[in-house]
Amino acid sequence: MSENGTLRRGRPGYDQQGILDVAVAAFIQYGYDATSMGVLADRLGLSKSAIYHHFASKDEILDRALDTALGALEGVLEETDAAGGRAGDRLDHVLRGAVHVLVDKLPYVTLLLRVRGNTEVERRALSRRRAFDKRVTALVSEAQAEGSLRSDIDVRVVERLLFGMINSIVEWYRPGGREDADKLADDVIAVALDGLRMPTSNRVQELLG
């Protein structure tokens, strides 16, 4: 499954990444807990025990997958912080970046968003997620303070609704459909920032203050 120019030693077959991709697809289809190693083996066309050559446990597969998703999302925040700028612009950048990560690593982020907390691996992932949310909330708060965003709604509610919308992408977005990642990011941000309603004259009056 590793098709670089160099010849690989050893028996041809799946590598770790190949197993991981198939595992993640099964985990998001059936749920992690409902996906037995037997189902996974069937899906790979291997025996159950062959999987244990590549990963020590079912848990390790999950851990690796969640790390991929979280790493990408955290990367968006790092890159945004490094760039600096007004909070409103940085938030815009984070939202676009998040949408791109969701689209690029759809199966992995989908798995992450469905984590429950039954095992230590899951609890660690949830903890990293909470830290991510906290940093985004701080950014929203800054954007409210600088006047870019409305401040009549609690900052935590704002962050939750915003990422509720963005995260919903994993439930319905299909790559290769009508919308690519850029268009999707544009739409999400348009809805989030400017809303759905058409302006009325009353609204314009409100806006004029």
Added chain:
Amino acid sequence: MSENGTLRRGRPGYDQQGILDVAVAAFIQYGYDATSMGVLADRLGLSKSAIYHHFASKDEILDRALDTALGALEGVLEETDAAGGRAGDRLDHVLRGAVHVLVDKLPYVTLLLRVRGNTEVERRALSRRRAFDKRVTALVSEAQAEGSLRSDIDVRVVERLLFGMINSIVEWYRPGGREDADKLADDVIAVALDGLRMPTSNRVQELLG
């Protein structure tokens, strides 16, 4: 668990609704597939087989729970259709109603939103959910056509993002917190319809056309 004024015949203990409530709480905490009947029995303080007096199977518990959630959501649509009016107003009504259902039946709707499709019960629930979504999308489309909502974004994307936001409530809303259902509905609709951004003079110009 049934504490009406009349005396109930039979041995005191849980009734079906009592078992169901505890089951749903466990299902949303651990996930349906990861909640064994043993875990549920522990939680109820009963034996595993006692559960089978009340419900024929684990599946039947799930079926009953999902029906509760779907029934409530479908009820919002029925009531809105019966009332009639402009599409924009009906959509507003559906959104408020949905938020209220989410808050009032939080555990049940939470369970519904996490259904995967592994069993016939789950697939039936997903089918009902799709029918619900389809009706809301039709309403959004009407509101776009009547000019209440922006029509530069695909109607299906709009419906998905909208309910993505609303449905996210089940992941973070805590009853008895700072926001009651009415305030929450107000906030959700404000964000959805009017967005998050503060107006700038460029925006006002755009709005003026």
Added chain:
DNA sequence: GGTATTACTAACCGATCGTTCAGTTAGTAT
């Protein structure tokens, strides 16, 4: 051909799964 590397296997393990069965228990009604 032999060695190193890497992927894969069948049989097995102890534990847990959802469910069944033949009972027992705790209340009300007569």
Added chain:
DNA sequence: ATACTAACTGAACGATCGGTTAGTAATACC
């Protein structure tokens, strides 16, 4: 006291679970 109603039990079942073990298999390299 007996019958009815409704809730509950321990033991057992066949199936499945995640994982282990002692191998086998297929390639590249020398």
